Amino acid sequence: MVRVILxxxxxxxxxxxxxxxxxxxxxxSNSIKxxxxxxxxxxxxxxxxxxxxxxxxxxxxxxxxxINSPSNLKEAWxxxxxxxxxxxxxxxxxxxxxxETNEVNAFxxxxxxxxxxLALSSGLLKKMNxxxxxxxxxxxxxxxxxxDMVTLALLQGVxxxxxxxxxxxxxxxxxxxxxxxxxxxxxxxxxxxxxxxxSMILQAFFGLIASIIVMAFSRYREFRADADGAKIVxxxxxxxxxxRFKELTDPEPMQAMATYCIHGExxxxxxxxxxxxxxxxxxxALKKNxx
Numbered sequence: 001m002v003r004v005i006l007x008x009x010x011x012x013x014x015x016x017x018x019x020x021x022x023x024x025x026x027x028x029s030n031s032i033k034x035x036x037x038x039x040x041x042x043x044x045x046x047x048x049x050x051x052x053x054x055x056x057x058x059x060x061x062x063x064x065x066x067i068n069s070p071s072n073l074k075e076a077w078x079x080x081x082x083x084x085x086x087x088x089x090x091x092x093x094x095x096x097x098x099x100e101t102n103e104v105n106a107f108x109x110x111x112x113x114x115x116x117x118l119a120l121s122s123g124l125l126k127k128m129n130x131x132x133x134x135x136x137x138x139x140x141x142x143x144x145x146x147x148d149m150v151t152l153a154l155l156q157g158v159x160x161x162x163x164x165x166x167x168x169x170x171x172x173x174x175x176x177x178x179x180x181x182x183x184x185x186x187x188x189x190x191x192x193x194x195x196x197x198x199s200m201i202l203q204a205f206f207g208l209i210a211s212i213i214v215m216a217f218s219r220y221r222e223f224r225a226d227a228d229g230a231k232i233v234x235x236x237x238x239x240x241x242x243x244r245f246k247e248l249t250d251p252e253p254m255q256a257m258a259t260y261c262i263h264g265e266x267x268x269x270x271x272x273x274x275x276x277x278x279x280x281x282x283x284x285a286l287k288k289n290x291x
Contacts, residue, residue: 036165043160051111051153055095058109064099064119074125082118082137085232091145094118098125104248108140109149116144127248128241131233135241138229146228148221155217159210167202171195211273218275223285235290239283246279 059066070076079096086093094108094116102123110116118140125133143149175195230238271278 032169035168036161039161039165039168040157042164043162044157046160047153047157050156051149054149055110055115055117058107058119059097059117062099062101062119062121064097064117066095066097066117077130078120078125078133078137081134082141085134085137085141088232089141089145091141094141094144096120098122104128104245106136106140108143110144111149113144113147118144128244131237132241132244135229135233135237138232139225139238139241141232142225142228143221146221146224148225151221152214152217156214159213163203163206163210167199167206170202171199174198215273215275219277222276223282226282226286227289230286230289235286239286242279242283242286 058064067075067079070079075098082096083093092114094110095118097117097119098121099119100122103121104124104127105121106119106124108116108118118137120133120136124136128136172195175198178194226238226242
């Protein structure tokens with residue numbers, strides 16, 4: 001949840017800033033081809049910046065502290081558990097961090113499988129047993145080994161490109177109609193700013209629609225991380241982990257948690273904007289794969 005939200009926020013911020021700079025500097029394209037190239041530059045600048053800053057921004061946002069040297073037996077056990085699983089799947093050991101919160105959560109972030117961080121909340125460590133924590137580690141390490149952040153960045157870059165391209169194309173068409181209208185003096189004087197406002201509104205609209213695609217991929221990768229994590233610790237432990245999450249978050253999860261949290265229990269249209277699938281679907285998928 002943390003990594004996805006921070007990625008999207010950073011990505012949108014960079015796109016907005018870069019797009020604004022282009023408007024203010026008057027940089028324009030005179031053909032569909034050049035507009036597509038410009039859209040690609042704007043689109044991928046946001047996603048690439050997001051993934052490069054993903055590790056740093058995730059740690060800063062939750063004020064996580066990296067375990068450079070274990071200060072107690074529990075931290076020592078966590079470090080050894082991560083080290084052991086990394087040796088099984090053949091990746092470099094990520095930085096391990098703990099952040100203070102009562103929420104039960106964990107995330108992995110970073111631009112490559114050999115430069116990543118795995119963070120666990122203090123709430124998770126207090127409320128989960130060792131088998132549950134091992135399953136959490138396996139799930140998050142699967143995100144790292146599968147390169148989910150990089151894949152997400154590429155997908156977001158392609159989507160950003162089309163969002164910027166379509167928004168710019170429509171805004172230019174609208175401005176063309178306004179300029180040709182007989183009462184368009186106001187538009188002629190303030191056309192630059194009108195064009196900017198129209199383009200930003202269109203980008204926000206199409207960006208909202210595009211986020212459905214991004215969230216769909218995020219849900220898919222959660223299923224995959226569950227399946228790959230089960231290969232490390234076993235399906236039974238992964239299922240028990242999800243059951244434990246459900247116990248801790250039910251019966252009345254907060255709306256923000258219901259939409260974005262790791263258990264992902266959402267209903268109706270909210271499912272389209274959820275980064276995690278419902279727990280029952282994840283459990284059923286694990287049981288199906290175990291057969």
